[in-house]
Amino acid sequence: MTRDEVSKGSDDMMIDEYEQKQGNVVPDGFNSHYLKVYYGKLFPYADIFKWMSYGNDGKHPACDQSYFSRREFSFTLDNEVYLRFQSFNSMSELENSVKEKCPVKIDIGPVYSVDPSKRHAYAQSGDNVFTPVERELIFDIDMSDYDDVRYCCSGADVCLECWPLMTIAIKVIDTSLRDDFGFSHILWVYSGRRGVHCWVCDGKARRLTNEQRAAIADYFRVYKGNENSHKKVSFTGLALHPFLARSYTEVLMDFFERKLLLSQEIFSTEERYEKILDMIPDPDQSITSELRGKWQEKRRTANSKDDINVLRWEQLKNVLQSGKHKVQGLRRCVEEIVFSFTYPRLDMEVSKHMNHLLKAPFCVHPKTGRVCVPIDPNRCEEFDPTAVPTLSNLLEQLNIGGLRAEVDNDWDRTSLGKSIRFFRSSFLQPLLKSCKEEMESSYSAKLQQSKNSFSW
Numbered sequence: 001m002t003r004d005e006v007s008k009g010s011d012d013m014m015i016d017e018y019e020q021k022q023g024n025v026v027p028d029g030f031n032s033h034y035l036k037v038y039y040g041k042l043f044p045y046a047d048i049f050k051w052m053s054y055g056n057d058g059k060h061p062a063c064d065q066s067y068f069s070r071r072e073f074s075f076t077l078d079n080e081v082y083l084r085f086q087s088f089n090s091m092s093e094l095e096n097s098v099k100e101k102c103p104v105k106i107d108i109g110p111v112y113s114v115d116p117s118k119r120h121a122y123a124q125s126g127d128n129v130f131t132p133v134e135r136e137l138i139f140d141i142d143m144s145d146y147d148d149v150r151y152c153c154s155g156a157d158v159c160l161e162c163w164p165l166m167t168i169a170i171k172v173i174d175t176s177l178r179d180d181f182g183f184s185h186i187l188w189v190y191s192g193r194r195g196v197h198c199w200v201c202d203g204k205a206r207r208l209t210n211e212q213r214a215a216i217a218d219y220f221r222v223y224k225g226n227e228n229s230h231k232k233v234s235f236t237g238l239a240l241h242p243f244l245a246r247s248y249t250e251v252l253m254d255f256f257e258r259k260l261l262l263s264q265e266i267f268s269t270e271e272r273y274e275k276i277l278d279m280i281p282d283p284d285q286s287i288t289s290e291l292r293g294k295w296q297e298k299r300r301t302a303n304s305k306d307d308i309n310v311l312r313w314e315q316l317k318n319v320l321q322s323g324k325h326k327v328q329g330l331r332r333c334v335e336e337i338v339f340s341f342t343y344p345r346l347d348m349e350v351s352k353h354m355n356h357l358l359k360a361p362f363c364v365h366p367k368t369g370r371v372c373v374p375i376d377p378n379r380c381e382e383f384d385p386t387a388v389p390t391l392s393n394l395l396e397q398l399n400i401g402g403l404r405a406e407v408d409n410d411w412d413r414t415s416l417g418k419s420i421r422f423f424r425s426s427f428l429q430p431l432l433k434s435c436k437e438e439m440e441s442s443y444s445a446k447l448q449q450s451k452n453s454f455s456w
Contacts, residue, residue, distance in 0.1 A: 030369040032078055034395045036102050041410040042394060043098065044362055044420050049091035051201075051428055052108070055435035062443035070133075072109030072116045074357050075101055078366075085116040104366040107357035110135035111206075132354040137183075137200035137208055137216065140350040140358065141169045144194060148232075149341045151264050151272070156367070158194050158385055161263040166196050167380050168255050169344035172247045173198060173220065174377040180243055181216065185431045187423075188375040190388060192365025196375065197358055201431055203438055210353055217351040219243075222343050232279070232340035235332065248335060252342045257313070260341060267295075267312035279337055280320070281329045291319055361423070362416075364391050373419040376426065389415045 049068065050057065056067035068088070075083040075098075083101070088094040098106065110132035114122050119130045143162065147154045152161040170188055177183045177200060187199040208216070222233050222244065240248060260266065267273045273295060277288045294315055319325070320333050350356045363372045369390040375383050397414040411417045 030104075030364065030366045031391060032102065032104070034391050035104070035364060036099075037395055037398070038364060038391055039099050039102060041398065042414065042416055044411070044423070045091055045095040045098070047420065047423060047428060048360065048362070049094060050432065054201075054203075054206075055432055055439055058436075060436075060439055060443070062439045062446075066115070067111065069115050070111045070113070072112065072357075073360075074107040074109060075103035076105040076107070077101060078104045085119060087115050087117040104364075106360040106363050108360050109357045110354045134206045135354040135356075137205040137213060138350060138356065138358050139173060139198035139200075140191075140195065140347040141166065141173075141198075141344055142191075142195040142347065145345040145347075149264070151266075156194050160384065160386065163383075163385055164255055164259045164263070164381075165342070166385075167383070168251055168342050170196060170198075170375065170377050170380045171251045172344050173346075175250075176220070176243055176247075180219075185427065185434065186377070187361070187427050188377050188380070189361045189372050190370075190375055190383070190385060191359065192363065192370045192372045192388075193368050197372075199358070203435070213354070214352040217346065217348050220344065220346055221348065222339060233336050233343065235336070240335065244339075247343070248338065252338050256338045256342050257310075261309050261313055262307060264341075265309055266341065267309045270296075273312060276316070276337060279340065280333055281327055283327070287319060287325050287327070287330075291316060362419075371416060371419070373416075374423050374427065376422060389419070 052071050053068045056063045056065065068090075071087065072084070073086040073088070073094070075086060077083065083103075086097065088097065109116075111134040112119070113129055113131050113133050116130070122129050143150075143153075143158050143166065144155055146162070146165050150162040150165065153159050174186060174188065177186055177198075183200050183202045183205055185201040187201065189197045189199070191197055222235070235244075239245070265272070267276070277291060280287055282288050291312075295312055316337075317334055320330055350358070359372060361372050361374060364370070365372065369392060370385075371389045371391070371394070373388050394414045394416055398410060400413075409417070411420055
């Protein structure tokens with residue numbers, strides 16, 4: 001059955017007809033026919049439009065009516081065609097275009113100085129006026145960047161054993177953005193496969209220059225290693241920076257000892273513990289030889305209640321912090337090991353430049369069929385990437401709930417409803433309230449300034 005055939009009927013008929021052709025088997029993962037139904041019934045266009053308008057869609061005299069139309073959207077079609085610099089004057093234009101083109105991915109770019117779809121006309125004028133003027137401060141954290149410290153999965157694969165690495169990243173970055181930088185309107189989104197995205201949407205964040213973005217990204221930068229380097233992190237000064245010290249005591253050490261030490265079995269084999277011994281500053285090899293001797297003797301008895309990973313970690317801490325060995329940097333070594341295994345690994349380039357694209361929330365990941373749903377940073381330990389709504393189960397739920405006429409929205413008949421309600425209540429509504437207040441304040445200040453100039 002072709003997509004053209006499917007698109008002839010109503011959305012409900014599309015589901016039923018397609019299932020009949022497939023022998024009532026609902027395909028798992030991503031399915032382009034179901035994607036068309038998803039865009040027709042479930043994608044929250046109004047919420048995306050209100051978010052991207054930042055209060056400029058109202059009737060207030062301070063509203064910039066061109067604001068939304070200067071935002072870049074990028075579509076990736078299922079034949080690997082990329083449509084950059086798409087722009088829309090209204091929510092209905094965005095909705096119609098998405099339904100018509102049925103992109104497998106929607107990316108969001110910056111707000112430009114002029115309508116991005118008309119950039120060529122401005123280029124011919126000779127004036128270099130096409131430039132990004134606003135963009136959320138964004139962060140992209142990908143699980144594949146942790147492959148040297150996770151042993152359960154690699155590459156694009158994730159499971160509940162390694163997902164705590166993303167939980168750590170959310171806790172550390174979110175706390176710092178709020179406490180150290182004073183940002184309030186922060187949206188965390190599951191990428192649909194192997195990572196998380198962060199959108200910082202305060203007005204002062206959207207107006208940051210590239211240099212200021214780079215400075216913030218650099219503030220978070222600790223991880224500087226790669227697969228071939230023994231030392232994965234780099235600290236400066238005699239003591240940890242207060243932000244790093246807080247992250248270490250409140251998040252990193254706890255997750256390392258409570259979860260990762262056991263789930264990743266970090267000390268379980270010689271190959272794994274040798275990687276840790278390589279991190280120890282030990283010119284004469286006396287410390288590493290002592291620990292290696294303890295571990296190779298296999299002293300763990302059959303009736304020992306302690307896990308071998310816990311046992312070896314405690315032995316390592318005791319040796320490094322005993323003060324018996326007078327080697328520079330030794331006491332700092334425990335911190336460096338914990339940071340190497342747990343500290344957030346950001347894609348620095350994404351955060352540094354205004355013109356980077358980032359996938360829109362509520363897209364469906366084409367490799368997994370999972371929806372990119374928001375994550376509550378206050379309850380991120382409860383988030384299960386394997387339990388998020390998928391395209392196939394959403395369409396099943398639509399079919400089952402088809403007779404329930406009492407709901408106002410189609411997504412209320414599905415498991416997506418919870419995510420959309422969270423997006424609205426915890427992120428969008430407080431953001432729009434803040435935008436309205438900022439607009440009123442700015443407008444009143446201009447009016448006052450104007451009165452003052454006349455009175456002069």
